[in-house]
Each structure stands twice: as C-alpha cells, then as structure tokens.
C-alpha cells in the first residue's frame with residue numbers, strides 16, 4: 660500500500676483544503692511569513708490582539724505563536740489564543756525566539772509551555788537553552804550546531820509531550836520516541852530574516868491538515884523548506900534573489916518532486 664505520510668502526500672492533502680492558520684508572529688516576519696504560507700498553499704491570518712486572538716483561534720485550523728517582538732499586550736493575546744486552541748482541540752506551535760535573552764522572554768515562554776504546544780520549532784541555540792543546557796545564543800540567530808541540540812530536543816519532547824523541531828544545516832525532529840533528520844536547504848537561508856519564523860507558520864499549516872500526526876506534519880513542512888530552499892539556492896546570486904526564488908520554488912513545488920528530492924532519514 661502507498662505510504663500516505665510521505666511529505667509529498669501530506670503536501671497534497673494540505674493544499675487540497677488550504678488550512679486557515681492563525682499566525683501570531685513578529686513584526687519582522689509578518690509579511691514574508693504570510694507570503695511563504697500563500698506560496699506553499701495555506702491560508703495565513705496574522706491576528707494577535709488580546710481583544711480577538713482567543714476568538715480567532717477557535718475558528719482556525721491551527722495556531723502558531725512566535726515571541727520575536729514580544730510586548731505585554733501581545734503576550735496577553737498569545738495566552739488567550741493558546742487556551743482557546745486547546746479548548747477547541749486545535750494544534751498549536753511555539754517558536755521561542757531568543758527566549759534566553761531577557762527575563763520577560765523566559766517568563767513568557769515558561770507560561771506558554773505550560774499551555775502544551777503540540778510542536779516546538781526553534782534553532783539549535785533556542786532548543787538547547789529551553790532544555791536547560793548551555794547555549795551560545797545571544798540574539799535571534801543560532802550560534803550552535805543542530806547536532807549539539809539533538810539530546811536537548813529529545814529531553815524537551817519527553818518532558819512536555821510534544822514534537823520538537825531543531826532547524827539549521829540539517830534539521831532534526833523528534834517526538835521523544837521517533838526521530839528524523841531532514842537535509843537540504845541553502846546557506847542563503849540564514850541570511851534572509853525570518854525564514855525560521857515563516858517555517859513555524861508552515862508547520863502550523865501541516866499540523867492543521869494532519870492534527871493527529873504532528874510528527875509527520877512537522878517533517879513534511881521542514882522537507883518542503885529543504886527542497887524549495889535547495890532549488891532556490893542553486894539559482895540565486897545572493898540573499899536578495901534567493902528570497903524571491905524561494906517563494907517561486909515553494910509555489911512550484913509538486914508532491915512528486917518533493918518526495919523524489921526530500922533528504923529525510925531516520926535518526
């Protein structure tokens with residue numbers, strides 16, 4: 660029988676019924692993340708105000724929360740949205756941007772983790788610090804290798820009962836029991852701001868389409884970025900042309916090409 664959980668089949672499923680995803684992301688990411696979602700075939704809505712974030716989460720297929728440009732008003736909206744998603748049985752994804760940098764961020768992420776995200780997606784520095792390890796991270800960019808974050812990711816997944824995705828040169832995904840690596844992408848990717856934030860939103864889209872399978876949903880979203888990133892990187896002259904080529908590659912990516920080129924291996 661055909662494997663329904665290949666990245667290509669999950670991309671087909673996601674696009675067949677474009678999920679509405681509430682993306683609470685940062686000011687830097689909002690535009691590129693919305694364009695990434697549209698190019699990949701999902702329907703993003705950047706809704707964060709405390710007055711409406713909870714109500715909106717109940718009608719969305721999934722919710723993503725990113726603390727990149729946090730303020731107290733936004734945090735109130737995030738907490739309401741996460742509680743509402745939980746009540747409605749909708750999966751939600753946490754992106755703990757630079758959570759180690761300030762006390763405000765550390766406290767916010769602790770509160771959010773208590774609300775049981777289905778998936779946590781971060782770079783290696785963020786995941787190491789989240790598990791209580793010594794990370795080299797300072798700001799929003801990673802200063803650690805994904806390989807050094809794998810044990811931290813397994814610990815976090817076990818402790819919080821969630822899927823953890825660490826991104827970088829080769830990505831790592833675990834639910835505490837299973838684990839996979841996803842190779843690909845381009846060295847231009849960390850030179851374009853907020854692509855990780857945009858990926859968090861796309862993980863939300865796959866989780867909305869496959870709410871019972873957050874592990875395979877996460878692997879599929881990361882594989883989409885890896886294959887589209889590799890294609891765009893091969894033709895790009897620098898981060899500027901990479902950026903538009905990446906959107907075109909996402910929009911043009913077929914399920915067949917995704918399955919043929921995805922560098923997914925068991926870990």
Ligand SMILES: Nc1ncnc2c1ncn2[C@@H]1O[C@H](COP(=O)(O)OP(=O)(O)OP(=O)(O)O)[C@@H](O)[C@H]1O
Pocket residue numbers: 756781782783799800801826827828829830843844845846847848849851852853854855856857858881884885888
């Ligand atoms: N050197 C690299 N080579 C290939 N792919 C990469 C590289 N660095 C990052 N990526 C890819 O870029 C995407 C974003 O991951 P990254 O770890 O840079 O996120 P991030 O640090 O959270 O980004 P941001 O905070 O700017 O949004 C992922 O798809 C990842 O696989």
Ligand SMILES: Cc1ncsc1CCO
Pocket residue numbers: 685687688727728756799852853856
């Ligand atoms: C540059 C930057 N600053 C806060 S969030 C963000 C986007 C990348 O995480």
Ligand SMILES: [Mg+2]
Pocket residue numbers: 756781782799855856
């Ligand atoms: Mg990030």
